[in-house]
Amino acid sequence: MAHPTSPRPSASPPPGARPGAPADRAGAADNAGAPGSAASARGLVKTYGQGETTVRALDGVDVDFRAAELTAIMGPSGSGKSTLMHCLAGLDTPTSGSVVIGGTEVSRLSQRRLTALRRTRIGFVFQSYNLVPTLTAAENITLPLDIARAPVDRAWFDEVVAAVGLGDRLHHRPSELSGGQQQRVACARALVSRPSVVFADEPTGNLDSRSSAEVLGFLRRSVDELGQTVVMVTHDPRAASYAHRVLFLTDGRITADLAAPTRRDILDALGQAEED
Numbered sequence: 001m002a003h004p005t006s007p008r009p010s011a012s013p014p015p016g017a018r019p020g021a022p023a024d025r026a027g028a029a030d031n032a033g034a035p036g037s038a039a040s041a042r043g044l045v046k047t048y049g050q051g052e053t054t055v056r057a058l059d060g061v062d063v064d065f066r067a068a069e070l071t072a073i074m075g076p077s078g079s080g081k082s083t084l085m086h087c088l089a090g091l092d093t094p095t096s097g098s099v100v101i102g103g104t105e106v107s108r109l110s111q112r113r114l115t116a117l118r119r120t121r122i123g124f125v126f127q128s129y130n131l132v133p134t135l136t137a138a139e140n141i142t143l144p145l146d147i148a149r150a151p152v153d154r155a156w157f158d159e160v161v162a163a164v165g166l167g168d169r170l171h172h173r174p175s176e177l178s179g180g181q182q183q184r185v186a187c188a189r190a191l192v193s194r195p196s197v198v199f200a201d202e203p204t205g206n207l208d209s210r211s212s213a214e215v216l217g218f219l220r221r222s223v224d225e226l227g228q229t230v231v232m233v234t235h236d237p238r239a240a241s242y243a244h245r246v247l248f249l250t251d252g253r254i255t256a257d258l259a260a261p262t263r264r265d266i267l268d269a270l271g272q273a274e275e276d
């Protein structure tokens with residue numbers, strides 16, 4: 001592995017155990033999910049279309065994402081990675097099955113509560129940074145909380161900004177930042193609410209290798225040092241080698257689950273998936 005792996009502090013607060021935070025800002029905490037997991041899915045099925053043209057994008061996925069872990073999801077094109085992430089994050093509705101995020105069953109929430117959950121309990125990082133061009137880096141970072149009219153925890157903000165290495169760039173607008181810096185702003189924005197889980201969809205897809213290493217290093221540190229939970233979809237074995245765990249999807253099912261794999265292990269598993 002081409003990255004440092006610092007030991008995870010046992011004092012990391014598990015998501016959902018934030019000091020001073022209500023148990024569930026978005027709705028009733030009605031389901032605990034598997035113990036120690038930040039997000040879980042059971043029997044997740046997603047079909048698109050009807051009749052002969054039906055596509056079964058997810059074919060019965062059972063998965064638990066353990067708190068304070070970085071999990072990568074890999075698999076061939078069309079294997080269901082984006083669909084899984086969208087169903088987990090409440091951006092898409094599964095045909096059947098259930099999703100629990102930080103103790104809340106997502107499928108049972110009203111639209112209003114789902115929106116609140118996405119703003120305050122889930123962080124998103126996309127391939128395109130999705131920053132607001134007229135706002136400074138600091139304003140972009142606090143935007144989800146500002147929209148939700150939720151208070152900014154200044155100590156946590158400072159910790160995240162320091163971890164992401166943007167302390168001297170906070171007053172710059174996105175056009176004054178490099179791609180890697182913009183993506184680090186997006187990562188800080190995803191973490192500012194201290195979410196139960198951060199979903200990152202190809203977070204390094206637009207970055208050169210140096211900027212990719214910076215962003216991946218930060219995502220890993222957000223887990224190891226800040227106790228956050230990250231689930232990342234990636235096609236890149238080097239990016240996946242930053243993860244504590246790599247899941248492989250094939251035809252809408254999880255077909256491999258590797259703990260702390262090296263890049264070689266990941267390449268071998270990808271080769272196997274393509275032969276199947």
Ligand SMILES: Nc1ncnc2c1ncn2[C@@H]1O[C@H](COP(=O)(O)OP(=O)(O)OP(=O)(O)O)[C@@H](O)[C@H]1O
Nearest residue numbers: 048049055057075076077078079080081082083084
């Ligand atoms: N809105 C949709 N309507 C119809 N079919 C869809 C839709 N979204 C996804 N699919 C189909 O579902 C399957 C899974 O798609 P998905 O985008 O989740 O795969 P993926 O693994 O993320 O692919 P890629 O790596 O190419 O992004 C594919 O067969 C895709 O064509």
